Amino acid sequence: MxxxxxxxxxxxxxxxxxxxxxxxxxxxxxxxxxxxxxxxxxxxxxxxxxxxxxxxxxxxxxxxxxxxxxxxxxxxxxxxxxKTMAFKGELIGRLKIAVVSTGKYVMPYFLADFMRLHKSIELNMDVTNKSKVVESLEKNEVDFALLSILPKDLNLEYLDLLDNELYLVGNASSKIGQKNIPEQVINEMPLIFREAGSGTRYAMERFIEGNKIKIQKKMELTSNEAVKQAVLAGLGYSIMPKIGIKNELHLKQLKIIPVKGLPITTKWKLVWLKGKKHMPLPKNYLDFLIKEKETISQSFFSDLI
CATH class of the missing domain: 1.10.10.10 (Winged helix-like DNA-binding domain superfamily/Winged helix DNA-binding domain)
Structure with missing residues (x-):
């Protein structure tokens, strides 16, 4: 042969x-x-x-x-x-990471310095929906994944990277803005949801169920960007990760509506299959993150911490 x-x-x-x-x-x-x-x-x-x-x-x-x-x-x-390149003081290979859609606002900042340090490595970062990210993990097709809500049926290990805070958000012209707004006002809002299976959707539904809120008007869109554009256009309100709307908040195009019980706080987690034997490149990256994650968080996300 x-x-x-x-x-x-x-x-x-x-x-x-x-x-x-x-x-x-x-x-x-x-x-x-x-x-x-x-x-x-x-x-x-x-x-x-x-x-x-x-x-x-x-x-x-x-x-x-x-x-x-x-x-x-x-x-x-x-x-x-x-190993050959390691003896020469270099890392090579391809780092494969699957990232849920909202994670695109997070993951690049936890990669940039590592990529600059090791110019010979390649990056394959697949930004997709949560179900495909979980499927990539199940099939062991990636080294790591970035999630905010862990799937219940997978045995995983993880490293916490950053808090993920979700707030009720409306556009700048919204008349709703008083603190502790009555529950009946929330009930009357047209609420915009992410698609089923989304981590943001899961957190939003848990909040609504936990507070026994009955939704009268509801829309469903399939990406965080689509939800943001719909809120900007005044189609309704949504519970959204603050990290994805930083610029719009700064420009006063969107505003956070204070509600009792919000924000919902989850964690952005770098995850991998439990027991996975990492190759030298992903192992080095994990070691790098353990050492540098706090510095990266302070440098790029201090307004969220």
């Missing part, structure tokens, strides 16, 4: 994505290039690795076993490279 590391990488990615097209996108290759590498890899085995049923690629049982071995080989190769 004479397969290459590149063929192992291509096959592993096809198995992970279940699609030649998606594998090509993630590897930044053309679809024909992936198909050729897959065929050249398959030609070295007498047992099928894949089957084409309809227009879908199906992985055989043998294919899954080979993919697992390919993954181990590629990890070992990365470790060899990492």
């Amino acid at each position: 004479n397969y290459t590391l590149h063929q192992l990488l291509v096959f592993k990615k096809v198995v992970e994505t279940g699609s030649i097209t998606k594998a090509a996108e993630q590897l930044h290759l053309t679809q024909p290039a992936v198909s050729i590498q897959l065929k050249n890899f398959q030609d070295q085995f007498d047992i099928p690795l894949t089957e084409v049923l309809g227009r879908k690629v199906q992985i055989t049982e043998f294919g899954f076993e080979i993919a697992e071995l390919a993954k181990n080989i590629l990890n070992q190769v990365q470790e060899i490279d990492s």
